Amino acid sequence: MSAERDLKVVGRSVTKLDALGLACGQARYTDDVVIPGLLHAKILGSPHPHARIVALDTSRAEALPGVLAVLDHRNTPRVMRTTAGQGFPEPSPYDYTTFDDKVRFVGDRVAAVAAQTEAIACEALSLIRVEYEELPAVFDPEEALGPGAPVIHDEPDARAAIPVEYEPGRNLAAHVKVEVGDVERALAAAERVFTRRFTVHMASHAMLEPPITICDFDDTGRLVVRTSTQVPFHARRIVAQALQIPVRMVRVVKPRIGGGFGGKQEVMLEPVCALLAWRTRCPVRLAMTREEVFVTARTRHAQVIDLRTAVDGGGDLTAIDLKVVMNNGGYGSHALTVACNTGSKVLPIFNRVPNQRFEATTAYTNLPVGGAYRGYGATQGYFALGVVVDEMAAALGVDVVDLWRRHHIRAGETSPIFAALGEGRAGVVMTVDSCGLPECLDRGAEAIGWAEKRGRRPRDGSRVRGVGMVCLMQGSSIPEVDMGAASIKLNDDGSFNLLVGATDLGTGSDTVLAQIAAEVLGVGVEQVLVYSSDTDLTPFDVGAYASSTTYLSGGAVQKAAADARRQILAAAAAMTGASLEELDLADGAVVGPDGRPLVTLSEVALHTLYAHNQHQVMGIASHISHRSPPPFSAHFAEVEVDEETGVVRVLDYVAAVDCGTAVNPKLAEGQTEGAVVNGIGYALTERYLFDGRGRVLNPSFGGYKIPCAADIPPVRTILVSTWEPTGPFGAKSVSEIGINGPLPAIANAIFDAVGVRLTDAPFTPERVLSALRAR
Amino acid sequence: MSAERDLKVVGRSVTKLDALGLACGQARYTDDVVIPGLLHAKILGSPHPHARIVALDTSRAEALPGVLAVLDHRNTPRVMRTTAGQGFPEPSPYDYTTFDDKVRFVGDRVAAVAAQTEAIACEALSLIRVEYEELPAVFDPEEALGPGAPVIHDEPDARAAIPVEYEPGRNLAAHVKVEVGDVERALAAAERVFTRRFTVHMASHAMLEPPITICDFDDTGRLVVRTSTQVPFHARRIVAQALQIPVRMVRVVKPRIGGGFGGKQEVMLEPVCALLAWRTRCPVRLAMTREEVFVTARTRHAQVIDLRTAVDGGGDLTAIDLKVVMNNGGYGSHALTVACNTGSKVLPIFNRVPNQRFEATTAYTNLPVGGAYRGYGATQGYFALGVVVDEMAAALGVDVVDLWRRHHIRAGETSPIFAALGEGRAGVVMTVDSCGLPECLDRGAEAIGWAEKRGRRPRDGSRVRGVGMVCLMQGSSIPEVDMGAASIKLNDDGSFNLLVGATDLGTGSDTVLAQIAAEVLGVGVEQVLVYSSDTDLTPFDVGAYASSTTYLSGGAVQKAAADARRQILAAAAAMTGASLEELDLADGAVVGPDGRPLVTLSEVALHTLYAHNQHQVMGIASHISHRSPPPFSAHFAEVEVDEETGVVRVLDYVAAVDCGTAVNPKLAEGQTEGAVVNGIGYALTERYLFDGRGRVLNPSFGGYKIPCAADIPPVRTILVSTWEPTGPFGAKSVSEIGINGPLPAIANAIFDAVGVRLTDAPFTPERVLSALRAR
Secondary structure, eight states: OOTTSOOSSTTSOOOOTTHHHHHTTOOOBGGGOOOTTOEEEEEEEOSSSSEEEEEEEOHHHHHSTTEEEEEETTSSOOOOBOSBOOSSSOSSEEOBOSSOSEEOSTTOEEEEEEESSHHHHHHHHHHOEEEEEEOOOOOOHHHHHSTTOOOSOOOTTOEESSSSEEEGGGTEEEEEEEEESOHHHHHHHOSEEEEEEEEEOOEEOOOSSOOEEEEEEOTTSOEEEEEOOSOHHHHHHHHHHHHTOOGGGEEEEOOBOSOOTTGGGBOOHHHHHHHHHHHHTSOEEEEOOHHHHHHHSOEEOEEEEEEEEEEOTTSOEEEEEEEEEEEOTTSOTTHHHHHHHHHHTTGGGGTTSSEEEEEEEEEOOSSOOBOOOTTTTHHHHHHHHHHHHHHHHHHHTSOHHHHHHHHSOOTTOBOHHHIIIIIOOTTOOOBOOOOOHHHHHHHHHHHHTHHHHTTTOOEETTEEEEEEEEEEEOOSSOTTTOOEEEEEEEOTTSOEEEEEOOOOSSSSHHHHHHHHHHHHHTSOGGGEEEEOOBTTTSOOOOOSOTTOIIIIIHHHHHHHHHHHHHHHHHHHHHHHOOOGGGOEEETTEEEOTTSOEEEEHHHHHHIIIIISSOOOOEEEEEEOOSOOOOOEEEEEEEEEEETTTOOEEEEEEEEEEEOBSOSSHHHHHHHHHHHHHHHHHHHHTOOOOBOTTSOBSOOSHHHHTOOOGGGOOOEEEEEOOOOOTTSGGGBOOOSSGGGGSHHHHHHHHHHHHHSOOOOBSSOOHHHHHHHHHHO | OOTTSOOSSTTSOOOOTTHHHHHTTOOOBGGGOOOTTOEEEEEEEOSSSSEEEEEEEOHHHHHSTTEEEEEETTSSOOOOBOSBOOSSSOSSEEOBOSSOSEEOSTTOEEEEEEESSHHHHHHHHHHOEEEEEEOOOOOOHHHHHSTTOOOSOOOTTOEESSSSEEEGGGTEEEEEEEEESOHHHHHHHOSEEEEEEEEEOOEEOOOSSOOEEEEEEOTTSOEEEEEOOSOHHHHHHHHHHHHTOOGGGEEEEOOBOSOOTTTTSBOOHHHHHHHHHHHHTSOEEEEOOHHHHHHHSOEEOEEEEEEEEEEOTTSOEEEEEEEEEEEOTTSOTTHHHHHHHHHHTTGGGGTTSSEEEEEEEEEOOSSOOBOOOTTTTHHHHHHHHHHHHHHHHHHHTSOHHHHHHHHSOOTTOBOHHHIIIIIOOTTOOOBOOOOOHHHHHHHHHHHHTHHHHTTTOOEETTEEEEEEEEEEEOOSSOTTTOOEEEEEEEOTTSOEEEEESOOOSSSSHHHHHHHHHHHHHTSOGGGEEEEOOBTTTSOOOOOSOTTOIIIIIHHHHHHHHHHHHHHHHHHHHHHHOOOGGGOEEETTEEEOTTSOEEEEHHHHHHIIIIISSOOOOEEEEEEOOSOOOOOEEEEEEEEEEETTTOOEEEEEEEEEEEOBSOSSHHHHHHHHHHHHHHHHHHHHTOOOOBOTTSOBSOOSHHHHTOOOGGGOOOEEEEEOOOOOTTSGGGBOOOTTGGGGSHHHHHHHHHHHHHSOOOOBSSOOHHHHHHHHHHO
């Protein structure tokens, strides 16, 4: 299983295990479960951005025929927690309870109803009378942090779950500041200093399947939570906590999922649905409408970023000073970790810059709540860095590709700022072992036609073209925090059942994990039957986030399969009299040193299950990593800017990405294309519009303007192969990195075309026109 | 975990894990699964006991609106196999295929239909035109084996799955003959020889839930077979074999089961239901009606038993000659193994008798098919032996209790006849390590009032009372054939998920297995969540038969829990700095040498899952046994015989049983009471009535006369505790042994009351009257 080994299943674009079912409409999502007597739940949201609930009358709702339960803060446990489904303790402020007597954003929960039909539930909501004491609201994070701002969190039992600067009384949800070297001295000594302020906007995950939970009971009275979640095991813990029942009373089952992108790393619906089921002892369904997804689900955190860079006389970067103010909305979900990531996933790419400072301040405001979102802070940070690097190159008169080439981190190098940013837990190593960025730059530039197109600004009437680029990195799992585990057993016919806590969100990770197991076991991928994930049946896994599944859960699968492999070889040695060391697995059989099959896996299975010294060949393993090896990427965009209308069209997009070994190249391309499309929409059209009172004005796909198929340019993915020594068969992650590119690459391409720097996202026609006018 | 250890959970009558759900009607059986679009299947049975299908016209059935598929021998694979779900190769003749062009008993399969409703399916059956060539039929096994009998199996592809004397051409389904010592010489030298012929009748399992299967597809197109089975893993193999698809395409799920008693060790419905689902690509339900259970499901094999015993001048038994002719009906399900068991579970109890001979011959006839049935041949054998021992004691003028006491096998003794009977596979040891029979005899005799009642024959008008008894043994699993496996993982709150392939049929075995795990892990039984069984998710287990679950699957659970225990202690040692050797588990915590808790299991779980060196604490183990330790039992019955009507009433029944450690005494009592009631019905009222053409005349509970609550005497169970060193916490089996007692104990009590020996079962009023008249 070395780099040298000729891979047979890993590295092949095998068809997704669930492709046929998905194509034929057979895939079973949460809402496809048929449960007789299912109740339907709805949640009443606040019409005010900030208010105290003075009086609440649910009696008319309760009296409505067909209503089985009405819950609010008066009849549910007050358990302070967070909706962020992360490690334990959850590294977000514990500032949230299922229902509170205060609302902190428009749509914040007031009450919930379970009824025989959805129509009755909706009618019941309309019968609930709430008397609010409206409070002054604040929407701007810097204003929220300033003196005299209304205090959003005044509950005495809110607290920071981990040691961090946290002062809800002055709307401070998290604060972090680190420095390596001496940034002020470097700035003072610099030949040139570049300073820019960026605003990066809120975004919706816009997953096709909105969050949905169905709670039921098993026949021993335990709660069975079927839910579209990225984090089944965290959901189990949080539901138990919210209901104040033991974890053993809760089983969380993850059906197929129609996309998550971080939005289903939040445990939002599950506790409400579970409380309603627990109260009624009936199965209950609770799903978000699309409008509710926009208004009440989590969002990408908006940030205001101040970036300063210093360059010495030789044109070398000497300092980076990155300062972030993050808007977390009404609750502090991921307040610390997303803000940290804006530094820790961005600054290490310029590891060679000796002086780095990073400060992030997360504010509460009365807007929808920020949360995990693909890119997780890095997206925001790369916008700022990518644009400033482009600006520096222009100012220094060098090719920006060369500027990146000169300064980016190399294999073998370690990142001090990463360590300083609290990711330096004992044992965590931020040494880069594999880096394909030089090849990404070469092949990406070649593919987009960089040399021919850059700076040429071809014009066609009012439309001018330009090209821009950026370099990126991300991580692969959270080192020493994330953990995956797997078990795998051998069946009669030489097939295997692989049980993993890892959670396929539609990414194809089940297929990737099956390929890893199949490679270890010398079988075709169709011989590996994957079941993921169910807290009763599959081993623990932290869940699908932080680009961890292939790298970390895949590592667990590789180990578990290796454990089964050892058992198979031992049995085969006993069966054949061959020496264990000479045996290998290939093509569904145990082979001898000459590669010829000695016994098939089915024969080994039948022997071990039925014939002699019977035992179930079954491998188990857990896996953590002390590293979070970054994938690298170079993105190149070609755009056309219409100077008359301000409309920006992306004509071509190249993403060259080093994800180590692409276990399934087609799926890696799919992840990259999806992320780039996601990023293009974010860069050009997608945005929340609010009225002056914190109400979302455009809570629909049409109003929010996610791109449709016709809006998407050709996205070309170039997989640059490296070998990550800590990853399964050399693999790193690929799922998040792609979204970090479009904002800076498109901004830089717009500059290349029309000479204006866009620093406020998204780049709407109005903003482009306004920038052109100011040119 | 020694005998000395103070047990905290094992040995306690904890409530069945599923008791509340069962009591509240929440338990989910196969038929409780809700599947939209479910088709309903019915099977057309033969009206003839023996016939060739000359022509078959299904066109009208196929044309009926709502009919989706009609299957028969012309459009289904011909795969010769057996319906017996046992080991691999299955130790029964491979004389069966899903549909054949010949029928061998009334009700034998001709065709099957899947339709939108059950009514349409029934109508479709009526539209199938079958032209039969009727063949001469034979119903008596000795006649069937004789010259000139019609040949029932003439298909060239039938074969014996294991090396055994097997000649379908002369209706010989199996034959075995073994001898230890020299029986003929002993008989010749004997002071007295006792000779009797017994007939033991066919019986229905009469499980409350008739066999039922629902086949569906998962969203990758694999077949999901939900079925009321004792043998999920064997069912998986047999379904795959019958459909000629890889095992990996089949998942078998066992919901809750409403009783099996061996009848669900047969894989009867699954292949038909699966073929219909595979053909229609729709979910299909196939269930037996009660009538179909009687006519087409398996039965207890009827036997004709010839028994001769020899006694020397000192009153010692010197020889036993046991000769069995077994009626297997139309197919050879369990033909060899049940017949063997009539010797191997019966003769070893008189291991001290030096000369033993056993011969069994299994015949095909045109009657319903024999199969596994609680007691599995031993029931028949103990009837013969128990009655003859009683007769010998009377003839010798000794107390039969003393005769048993003198001759029964002792702890430390080995059984040569057991070894000779082919159970002497390499490594199998038939040494008795624990034997509580002396105490069973003492306490049972005391409880029934043996000394006061035996031979007294108190009379009340025409009603006379008497007492009778018998000694019994059985086994605990099939040594070196059966295998169990388990996995167990630790959850956040210190609870555990236990996955076992073992199959709870309603016996409470899930609870017993949870107790074993809980004992090892120092937690309450409610902390162990059991999931059994599902071929995708649980480790392999041969299934619930041969009294194996507590002993064998329990052994696997004990080992898996011990594996988890080691991991927990290692983690706790690392957490606390304590020395590993000093640590123990108790009351949900890791305790130090002083018994004081150092860390709770929840703390260990949170530490290992989230905090440091993260891993899923998870134990796995497989278990086989080289022994099949016999439970022992002494049964005592008091009856009242009405000399006018011939009606026999059981007034009192005492079953003293040594099952080693009773893991859950209440459940062990339940097993014993159930088995005794089952046996009393079998002894007195239950029987099949046939017309002269092999048709069952009484296929209903009322006609077949299973006892109802009012018919049941007090059954008193005395658990005699021994410590079986090879069993989990000293446990042996208890599930089957109880049914072996009532036939001989009641027959002997009738003799004690009215002086007639009944040797043909059941002891109906007609037979009793007839015997009384002949007295």
